[in-house]
Amino acid sequence: MFKKIICLLLLFLSIKTFADDGYRLWLKYDLIKNQKERESYARITKFIAVNSQLEIVKTASIELQSGLKGLLGKTVPVIASSKSTGGIVFQLSLNKDLNEEGYSITSQNGNIVINANTEKGILYGTFELLRSIQTGKSLSNISIVSNPKIQYRMLNHWDNPLGTIERGYAGSSLWKWYELPENIDPRYKDYARANASIGINATVVNNVNASARFMTKEYLLKVKALADVFRPYGIKVFLSINFAAPKILKGTKTSDPLDPQVRAWWQAKTNEIYSIIPDFGGYLVKANSEGEPGPQDFGRTHADGANMLAEALKPYTGVVIWRAFVYKPSSKDDPKGDRYKEAYNDFKPLDGQFDKKVIVQVKNGPIDFQPREPFHPLFGAMPKTPLAMEFQITQEYLGFTTNLVYLAPLFKECLESDTYVNGKGSTVAKVVDGSLHDYHLTAIAGVANTGSDRNWTGHFMSQANWYAFGRLAWNHELSSEQIADEWVKMTLSHEPKTVKTITKILTESRENYVNFTTPLGLHHIMGQGIHFGPEPWLMKSDRPDWASAYYHRADTLGIGCDRTKKGSEALLLYTQEVQNQWNDPAKTPLPYLLWFHHVGWKTKLSTGNTLWDELCTRYYTGLQSVKDMRKEWNSVKPNIDKEIFEDVAGRLAVQEREAIWWRDACVLYFRQYSKMPIPAQFPKPERSLEEVTKLVEIYQLR
Numbered sequence: 001m002f003k004k005i006i007c008l009l010l011l012f013l014s015i016k017t018f019a020d021d022g023y024r025l026w027l028k029y030d031l032i033k034n035q036k037e038r039e040s041y042a043r044i045t046k047f048i049a050v051n052s053q054l055e056i057v058k059t060a061s062i063e064l065q066s067g068l069k070g071l072l073g074k075t076v077p078v079i080a081s082s083k084s085t086g087g088i089v090f091q092l093s094l095n096k097d098l099n100e101e102g103y104s105i106t107s108q109n110g111n112i113v114i115n116a117n118t119e120k121g122i123l124y125g126t127f128e129l130l131r132s133i134q135t136g137k138s139l140s141n142i143s144i145v146s147n148p149k150i151q152y153r154m155l156n157h158w159d160n161p162l163g164t165i166e167r168g169y170a171g172s173s174l175w176k177w178y179e180l181p182e183n184i185d186p187r188y189k190d191y192a193r194a195n196a197s198i199g200i201n202a203t204v205v206n207n208v209n210a211s212a213r214f215m216t217k218e219y220l221l222k223v224k225a226l227a228d229v230f231r232p233y234g235i236k237v238f239l240s241i242n243f244a245a246p247k248i249l250k251g252t253k254t255s256d257p258l259d260p261q262v263r264a265w266w267q268a269k270t271n272e273i274y275s276i277i278p279d280f281g282g283y284l285v286k287a288n289s290e291g292e293p294g295p296q297d298f299g300r301t302h303a304d305g306a307n308m309l310a311e312a313l314k315p316y317t318g319v320v321i322w323r324a325f326v327y328k329p330s331s332k333d334d335p336k337g338d339r340y341k342e343a344y345n346d347f348k349p350l351d352g353q354f355d356k357k358v359i360v361q362v363k364n365g366p367i368d369f370q371p372r373e374p375f376h377p378l379f380g381a382m383p384k385t386p387l388a389m390e391f392q393i394t395q396e397y398l399g400f401t402t403n404l405v406y407l408a409p410l411f412k413e414c415l416e417s418d419t420y421v422n423g424k425g426s427t428v429a430k431v432v433d434g435s436l437h438d439y440h441l442t443a444i445a446g447v448a449n450t451g452s453d454r455n456w457t458g459h460f461m462s463q464a465n466w467y468a469f470g471r472l473a474w475n476h477e478l479s480s481e482q483i484a485d486e487w488v489k490m491t492l493s494h495e496p497k498t499v500k501t502i503t504k505i506l507t508e509s510r511e512n513y514v515n516f517t518t519p520l521g522l523h524h525i526m527g528q529g530i531h532f533g534p535e536p537w538l539m540k541s542d543r544p545d546w547a548s549a550y551y552h553r554a555d556t557l558g559i560g561c562d563r564t565k566k567g568s569e570a571l572l573l574y575t576q577e578v579q580n581q582w583n584d585p586a587k588t589p590l591p592y593l594l595w596f597h598h599v600g601w602k603t604k605l606s607t608g609n610t611l612w613d614e615l616c617t618r619y620y621t622g623l624q625s626v627k628d629m630r631k632e633w634n635s636v637k638p639n640i641d642k643e644i645f646e647d648v649a650g651r652l653a654v655q656e657r658e659a660i661w662w663r664d665a666c667v668l669y670f671r672q673y674s675k676m677p678i679p680a681q682f683p684k685p686e687r688s689l690e691e692v693t694k695l696v697e698i699y700q701l702r
């Protein structure tokens, strides 16, 4: 009787509309409302049998116990071993079908057995089991074998020592450097739980525009405090380094990577780091990019710089992750100069020259995390150098935290692109997971979107991007819809229509965003510096390749950047098959058209419209889709927590205002060149180009 009352009370509490602040992410573990469903899970989760004292196994049993307590409303005992049936058994034993972090979950002799070769596998299997219950899957006859396809699945935080975050829109940094190492914010642990639950196993805690502070003992002790919290969740800590640190910290007179004193400094520093953090992950380096110091300052190459660090790491397990995000301003006299080609030109000749401990990290596209980019030409071009993928989870160019944009389709589009380097099917995913070139190291990084906002990501729906990044890092074959469906069920609702509606909103959102900002292959026409709002009229900047005109090339004849043989020749960096896809403007898929071609305003496209009419159509339908999204969101109101509903609804209203802003700016500005009318079926913008221009100026005021 007492038990029943408790259950009813728990049920009541879960049904009652309490304000959900989003803090619990996808790890809510609210009581399953349907009693029958609860009971059927309860019948097969009567105990958790754990016969290992390993730290991460302990984490797994604690997570499982607390997850089941929430979901089923009962405390499941953790026992050392059991001869009875109807429980969950952790089994650490050799399984040749599994790699180091893989797991299997199977029904065996009346129990659910989570089997793995290592303690980390047990942890990941545990979260998979919890996810299965959270998403309402049947566990009878469960049979799952899962291995991560990529070794290092990491977040890159662009967090600064003073608490700001470069391109962070969800408050300030999670890391309270001034309070560390003594004061441990409980949030650090919740951060680790969330990451472990989606398979993320590494984190770079500081910005790639790195402060040398992190190489001091004072700061290393703070980093150690974080590493100690993350370790039980299988997460290794990495640091971004400032290449000039030896000189900045007055250890040497230069930072030349071939100078013996500099090399000795890095060796001593690395030894010190490992004496403090024995499982330190390694270094992430942004060098000779956007003003950061690097080996080229001394006439050395990226390989010289990376190999020096690799040598310092030789006695340890750590690796060097060297970023390929570099672009020199192209010479004014070079008519073929194009930022698109810079990283390729710098790195491709170095293939084969990097130490075994070096991974080169490449952004998904050649410019900079635009709403849509062709895949980076380096993928497939460096068979002797492990290349890591760098995605951006924070929405620098995708509407900050005022726009609902689900990024899984963007990630997938890049991963599924075919490089054709070893024939058809040589996808970017196969480069990154190492299967194409047999890389001995594999990695994928996401620039984090987390911050001190209570719900972690500012826009509640942006939590889905953190989640999707982790899920795809583990298995890039999952579909965007599948991930969205899981996430919705775990965070918002199980009601079938609601799940369907929100999954649809999510999966369509990226294309909608592209349509009202940069359709048909336009790119880099946003407000300069802040990367917010439209600024297509920007003709000049401190560097030519920071100005919008450099990318859209609009004139009275047409619009778009010719990157074929007749233009900058960037297209020639790809294999012949890829060139064939994008070489001919008449055959180039519309999403990539203006990336590669300068197209006449009156040119007829495959849609039947002229280029100008199609451009206008995209801006107008893009805006319409935001309006539709708002309607769809309103339709799920009864099944969503009130606080979350209101917050998302408010941000969608902002998104509509911003979509109008983008549309007005772009159609009014480009019309000056096309000299063609906005198609009659669309209402004219209600303001002048001058008025819209002023808006961006306001946002750029100090």
Ligand code: GCV
Pocket (backbone or CB within 6 Å): 158, 166, 167, 208, 209, 286, 290, 325, 368, 396
């Ligand atoms: C960390 C873009 C961003 C910069 C960022 C840089 C990078 O240019 O605007 O803020 O700096 O990319 O990835 O290094």
